[in-house]
Amino acid sequence: MQFTSMILSNAEVSPGYWRMRMTAPPEFASATPGQFVMVRVNAAIDPLLRRPFGVFDVGVHIPAHSGAVAQPYLEMLYRVGGKGTAMLSALHETDLLDILGPLGKGFDLGDADEEKLIVGGGVGLAPLYLLAKELVKKSPVRLFAGGKTRDDILCITEFERLGVECYTATEDGSLGECGLVTEALVRRLDALSGKATIYACGPHGMLNAVANIASQRGIPCQVSLEGYMACGVGACLGCVAPGHKHSPETPDFRCVCTEGPVFESGELKWRD
Ligand SMILES: Cc1cc2nc3c(=O)[nH]c(=O)nc-3n(C[C@H](O)[C@H](O)[C@H](O)COP(=O)(O)OP(=O)(O)OC[C@H]3O[C@@H](n4cnc5c(N)ncnc54)[C@H](O)[C@@H]3O)c2cc1C
Numbered sequence: 226m227q228f229t230s231m232i233l234s235n236a237e238v239s240p241g242y243w244r245m246r247m248t249a250p251p252e253f254a255s256a257t258p259g260q261f262v263m264v265r266v267n268a269a270i271d272p273l274l275r276r277p278f279g280v281f282d283v284g285v286h287i288p289a290h291s292g293a294v295a296q297p298y299l300e301m302l303y304r305v306g307g308k309g310t311a312m313l314s315a316l317h318e319t320d321l322l323d324i325l326g327p328l329g330k331g332f333d334l335g336d337a338d339e340e341k342l343i344v345g346g347g348v349g350l351a352p353l354y355l356l357a358k359e360l361v362k363k364s365p366v367r368l369f370a371g372g373k374t375r376d377d378i379l380c381i382t383e384f385e386r387l388g389v390e391c392y393t394a395t396e397d398g399s400l401g402e403c404g405l406v407t408e409a410l411v412r413r414l415d416a417l418s419g420k421a422t423i424y425a426c427g428p429h430g431m432l433n434a435v436a437n438i439a440s441q442r443g444i445p446c447q448v449s450l451e452g453y454m455a456c457g458v459g460a461c462l463g464c465v466a467p468g469h470k471h472s473p474e475t476p477d478f479r480c481v482c483t484e485g486p487v488f489e490s491g492e493l494k495w496r497d
């Protein structure tokens with residue numbers, strides 16, 4: 226669905242990271258965790274291409290003043306890294322945005338009788354909050370959040386409020402354990418007695434490590450990819466990722482915007 230959305234709030238939550246709440250049609254409430262939106266960051270020709278963002282949260286906005294109408298909303302959590310996201314960060318309450326979504330295939334919520342282990346790196350936490358919100362209704366959920374510094378560990382209090390047990394790790398040791406968050410994940414997996422499923426989103430190197438850890442232990446793992454996208458609807462093939470059978474002789478590609486962005490990790494090609 227394509228719709229015009231009005232910004233309700235847009236605030237920097239950590240240096241370089243912003244959280245935007247905007248109005249959404251009531252149908253948007255059925256967005257699946259892991260789905261994404263394509264956003265036109267302004268009405269001008271430049272930048273021409275929409276930018277893809279995960280859906281951080283959906284809900285109903287209750288205005289502070291009495292008499293105002295409650296409004297369905299969606300939220301994005303984004304890192305300012307280039308022209309489009311810099312423009313987004315300059316927008317204010319009541320500014321309008323053109324949005325396409327919800328798009329793509331989201332996470333499979335799996336069985337209730339297993340532990341859910343969520344792994345997020347930096348802004349990769351964005352699509353994992355809505356996922357955690359759904360998973361905690363039926364299963365115990367643990368979050369492993371990693372980043373280079375404490376600035377990259379986002380919205381942990383929100384996850385904790387859901388009842389999620391949170392582990393943090395930073396490469397410079399400024400928050401949580403010093404090191405990679407995958408080390409804490411491995412420790413948890415070593416202590417695990419029952420079944421578990423892993424969900425991950427973040428930099429490709431982190432996803433590669435998580436996919437290998439899951440495959441060595443035979444644990445189901447879903448990853449959400451965040452590459453470049455031009456159209457978001459399967460028309461340009463600019464987003465493809467190599468599938469597990471891919472080789473120069475037998476090309477095997479997955480279209481991230483229509484077949485993903487969430488994949489079973491075993492569907493994709495990873496480095497050993
Ligand atoms: C499914 C999905 C979900 C995402 N969710 C989030 C999220 O929740 N939060 C977040 O912060 N980020 C997210 N991202 C990444 C986000 O889309 C980028 O950070 C954003 O597009 C950067 O835009 P920019 O203009 O600021 O950066 P720039 O780097 O200036 O521009 C990025 C744009 O340049 C073009 N481009 C540049 N290089 C290439 C190339 N090699 N091939 C093709 N096109 C190219 C593309 O149009 C791309 O959209 C997501 C990406 C995907 C695919």
Ligand code: FES
Pocket residue numbers: 453454455456457458459460461462463464465480481482483
């Ligand atoms: S972004 Fe165009 S096909 Fe996926």
